[in-house]
Amino acid sequence: MNEPLIELHNIAFAYPGAPQPVFQDFNFQLLPGKHLGLIGPNGCGKTTLLHLIMGLLRPQAGSIVIFGQEVKKEKDFVDVRQKVGLLFQNADDQLFCPTVLEDIAFGPLNQGKPPAEAIQIARETMERLGLHGFEDRVTYKLSGGEKKLVSLATVLAMQPQLLLLDEPTAGLDEKTKDRLIHILKSLDIAFMIVSHEQDFLNHTVKECCHVHGHCCQPITT
Amino acid sequence: MNEPLIELHNIAFAYPGAPQPVFQDFNFQLLPGKHLGLIGPNGCGKTTLLHLIMGLLRPQAGSIVIFGQEVKKEKDFVDVRQKVGLLFQNADDQLFCPTVLEDIAFGPLNQGKPPAEAIQIARETMERLGLHGFEDRVTYKLSGGEKKLVSLATVLAMQPQLLLLDEPTAGLDEKTKDRLIHILKSLDIAFMIVSHEQDFLNHTVKECCHVHGHCCQPITT
Amino acid sequence: MHISEGVLSPAVLGGGAALAVVGCAIGLKKLDYEAIPRVAILSAAFFVASLIHVPVGPVGAHLVLNGLMGLLLGWMAFPAILIALFLQALLFQFGGLTVLGVNTVTMAAPAVICFYAYRGLLRRQGMPAAMAAFACGVTGILLSGLLVATALITTGQAFLQVAELVLLAHIPVMIIEGIITLFIFRFLKKVRPEMLEGIYA
Amino acid sequence: MHRLDPRGKIVVAGLFAVLMAVSKSYVAPLAGLALALICLALARLPLKKVIARLLAVNSFIFFLWFVLPLTYPGDVVWHFGPLSATRQGLVFTGLITLKSNAIIIALIALVATVPIVTLGQAMHDLRLPDKLCHLLLFTYRYLYVFEQEYHRLVQAMKIRGFQPRTDLHTYRSYAYLAAMLLVRSYDRADRVFQAMLCRGFHGVFYSLRTFSWQRRDGIFVMMAMVALAELLYLEWRMPNLL
Ligand SMILES: Nc1ncnc2c1ncn2[C@@H]1O[C@H](COP(=O)(O)OP(=O)(O)OP(=O)(O)O)[C@@H](O)[C@H]1O
């Protein structure tokens, strides 16, 4: 089964009121099991690309196919969001429950799991990321690095089949970066990482793509 | 005249409600013309240190001397803020006017310059940072890198004698980083940079200090 | 519920404006210069709350949160709500200028009443505080609905049925506001107790 | 229209709104509506947006149309099953609709075209309390902050499969959303204020646009006063319809 996980065909997208489009006739493909790095200068549209895949933004033209299904309407994306996890560029934007445990259990609850099971899943995920003892910590008061890790836990708790990470290392110190590399290496799902740090990408992905307004060009290293 | 620009003596500081203090008997000194890098893990107090210098936070004990004058009250700090420029860790916090030009002119206007002169200064600063054509862009719709540069322009427009930069490179692409290095090298004022990127610091500063709860320890390279 | 322009009688409009001026004067007196940015953010919150739609069965309602505003601001809820309504009138033309006084009073007076009525209970721990927070949300909307109805009926008996319907529409909103105010209160108490200082002063 | 001094425009709009709100006959509001439409035409605003605005704003009025004509006491002119509409009810609701829209259109044309920062300054010049003007300006600044944070948090809920329903989980989630929004915006407001202090802010808002009272402002206010006097006269001459 070598059907691509994500396919974007001839996507056109412009922010309302912006003078020029971010994407025009944009094409992109992600194959199963791949670990891909996305690079490109500031403002080239990397975040926009991830938000298009999650249905947080809608293209003005073109089609998006995810897991072999064309997605168009809000309803289609509801399913996509069950299977694809997105880590925001800014961890502050991702956490909104008072305590860590509640925040991690939020996703499973939305998936219809009963509370006891949701808590069970949350605890297991925390264990896996070495977040033991954080259950009742207030999310708002965590340090930058801890917030990133908890955000990752909230996403992983939904057991996604694909992970999108938007600049996971910005503002993190060396130690936390190493921990993140370690965690990512232990995952057995496909993921895509946006990053400006070549060093971090070298440790986590095998291929990198350069995002342009028209396509996503593989870089041969 | 080798009087230090900044001196901190036996500073104690704790955030209200925090279990333990960030600083305790903290001492620090910055000599004129120095370019200094501040490093340390997440949450060690680098941002707090810069905010103490600007008088945005007040120490519970100890004294702060800036440009040879002891500063204690809000009134003393008003003068300090005219001479010291701070680039915030988060550019979103720094930009608050609707358009770029208004935001850059805000500082000069507060210094009592007439609007025509303020606009003149703003335009010159923008020219210097290569921000030509950004005058009427809406500040909150800029990309991350653009926001950082505009923030720097807002600070430089006040013609400070000392610059404090809090993680200026987080989330910037290589090209913008190079541009920033270039700009910083062309400045003839003292500055202090907080950063997690050793590479960037190697290019911009000659000395680095490790921030602890008790002191700021020079690192010998 | 905003009342639009041109509905109420001059006497009601004038009375509302006068009361609003008094309330704002007291509120402004209690407002320090340093506190302005913080009150402004709550004012902005009140503005944005009316854009958040929550489902109530098949229909939707939008949040009002005037009970919460009272709990956080006390008398300062008057200027905060006035500014929020003024901006809504300017940017969306919700409500209006001549009804600004009346609308401010219908929203802010319940806020202040809630503040003084439940302050004591809110200071306590556990169940009593939670119940008081719930009651705060309910009372805020209930009183607000009653005041709107009063304004309409004083304008003319013809509005009797309209006023009844308005009150009826407030009932589901009341319960939701209660629940939401309760959860917000618990959240703030845990995450940022400094924001609740007003009730301890 | 846009170059007029905002102080003149605010005063005129205010007086106009009050006059419309107190009028009891059809003639003055009709004339007022005509005047407001002229101002709107002069302001050259995008028509589509204005119409969308008016539709949204008239929701309370729509609601009145469904209730008032049926419940107002008077001569029945129309039957529909058990319901009946009265002439007085229809007349009264029509009057409210007219007045309301005249005021709103004038407001859109005169005041909504003034940038809020300028408005704050103008209010200050009109001797409104200092703290109130500051509060207005800060609130306006923070609206964007708030809206941005709101959208980000809504996205965060969406990507974790949140779907609003009528249940406790939904209400709790909305409460957390609102509370987190409050806390984050509260802190961000602090930091923005600190940033302003760092740039020498000392309690005065300057504007790059300065306005001065010019001849055309005098002419505008004179003309507006004459028009308002006319309206007043019409209102006084015409008998109460009800
Ligand atoms: N909300 C918005 N409204 C209008 N334009 C926007 C908005 N968000 C982003 N843009 C613009 O769209 C372009 C792409 O932005 P995007 O955030 O996707 O860039 P990016 O590749 O993620 O950059 P960075 O590395 O700085 O995060 C930029 O030019 C930006 O100015």
Ligand SMILES: Nc1ncnc2c1ncn2[C@@H]1O[C@H](COP(=O)(O)OP(=O)(O)OP(=O)(O)O)[C@@H](O)[C@H]1O
């Ligand atoms: N507003 C606050 N209230 C309470 N505690 C705070 C606040 N801001 C920071 N802290 C705590 O103070 C400590 C120092 O924070 P600071 O922001 O100075 O760290 P930093 O060195 O800048 O870290 P980073 O590299 O992540 O920016 C941290 O432990 C942090 O959790």
Ligand SMILES: [Mg+2]
């Ligand atoms: Mg991005």
Ligand SMILES: [Mg+2]
């Ligand atoms: Mg920091």
